[in-house]
Amino acid sequence: MGPRLAVLAWRNLWRNRRRTLLTLASIGFGLLLAVMFTALQDRNFADMIDIAARMGGGHVSLQHPEYNDTPTLTRTVQDTDALVEVSEADPYVDKAMVRIQGQAMAATAGRNLGVFFMAVDPTREDEHTFQLSKGLVEGSWIDGPDDPGLLLGRRLAELLKVELGGKVVYTLVDKQGEIVSGVGRVKGLVSTGAPSADAGIVILGLDTVREVLGYAPDEATTVALFAKDPRRVRAMRDALVAAGLPEGVAALTWDEVQPDLSAFIAMKVGGARFMELVIMILVAASIFNTLFVSVLERTREFGILLAIGYSPMQLFRLVVWESGWLGLVGVVAGGVVTAPLYFWLATHPIDVSAMTGTDEALEVAGVGMPPELRIGIFPENLALIAIFVVGATLLAGLYPAWRAGRVEPVEAINLA
């Protein structure tokens, strides 16, 4: 029997084995670059978003509609217990945490400074909801929401010239616009990883701050919601809004709350996409070259095939099959080369502290990132790269295929 076009195309691929192997190597290398580049970006951005969420208002923040524009302590949400209950019943939501956060003045015997404070319930928070839960570098945590003690950023403690057990007075503006104060002893020091945060963060007990500010027992500035899948925060927010939020409560996603970080990531993602496009164009150019030369070399053969009854469309399809096979085999070859390196890097982060000159975290867009390169690609991005490679291969094959279908049989047969 005569072989089908797909079989014929497969065999044609191996007529010039060296050329095909070189092309496959370039596809494989392109795939390796694209996967590694994307994996580095995916992991980096996911970590940034995650850390940012755990440092602030979660993936979605329930707050007063004007709080985000003017984050004063007068703009609060009520019935936080009910909000937590309703939110945690949502299938997208993993956890909901009540917080009060805002600006304050912190004073010791030595100095006073403007600080950012977060009041939390330490009995409910963990490292998945609050980055600083694992950031304790000295002392101990506050015991509960009504613990009068406080934690300071390590650098802040130095600036305030206070040590563990030392007294700190914090001054706030309450709901009526009156200046109110609280006092607590330093129970622990924390490190956020971000130097600017370390120099300005104070952690307090939620109920302690409620009492100082004159808030109701279920009143706060923020209910921080954490998503089961951080890539679906928009769907989570939309579901909450669709379910109906109480009046005076707005739901904002992390990128709305932290537009600087969002813009930074968007810019980096744009750059990554551009690099991926460049890689794909290089891959496509290599494939185009292979197929085009291969078609030119076989002009006479195509003339013969036309003479014995192949139609121009069948020749077109034959070359498209050849490009499709190149793409598929290239993806498989690329996968074989990429997988071991990917899994090794995924489990062995590269320490870049030698390059950054510090063992401390790097502050990127206000987020403290550990000084190590970690990779982790989102499955949909991996699929997209594979589809892109095969698509680029097919596209690169279209013109050579068109040329094959346009061969004039008489001229082709007369070629020496």
Next chain:
Amino acid sequence: MTTSPPVLSFEGVTKVFHQGDVEVRALRGLDLVVHPGELTAIVGPSGSGKSTALHLAGALDVPTTGTVRVDGVDLATLTARERAALRRDRIGFVFQSYNLVPVMSAHENAASVLALQGVPEAEQRTRVASLLEELGIGDLADRRPDQLSGGQQQRVAIARAVAARPAVVLGDEPTANVDSATAERLLDLIRSLNERHGTTFLLSTHDERVMKRVRRVVTLVDGKVASDETVGG
């Protein structure tokens, strides 16, 4: 001379090519009729129009003026796609340089036209196996062209040309690239296929041996028939 409808006819056919500013008149009013079962050679000096006539007969090209009919079908009325179908279903080709597909076995090459026609695989297998046996290369069916001698490749090319039982088989210098003994064996095969199956052959050639083995010799000079002789063969 048979009275059956012709499988191939040229009526006042001209073919003009343009090579830059130069006009080349390859055929200048060719009239020729080939009937089923004929074994005909077209001969003539270089530039006489043999190859052009063969290309027109094979529906690879269309005439500038005049009419070429293959199995009663006027080529001028067909689209490129229909001409491809006509070549597949009604015409067989044997080329000077064999021109087998290098990535197909002898069997696959011989069956390729049948496959294009959509003949069921079992039938392809039976027909091609029997044909290769008849041509004396049954035991070489699984070999690829680069594993075959020139004569063996040309037999596979003949098998490919006749497997689908076309109305006419066109040969472009089919013995030009083989030695004398092989050429004689190929001509024996062509004669045998012509006599046993009534396959119609139209062979363009310079080869005296071919002229001695056919039944009709048409001589072209300057794009026209100069003589048309029935010979003993």
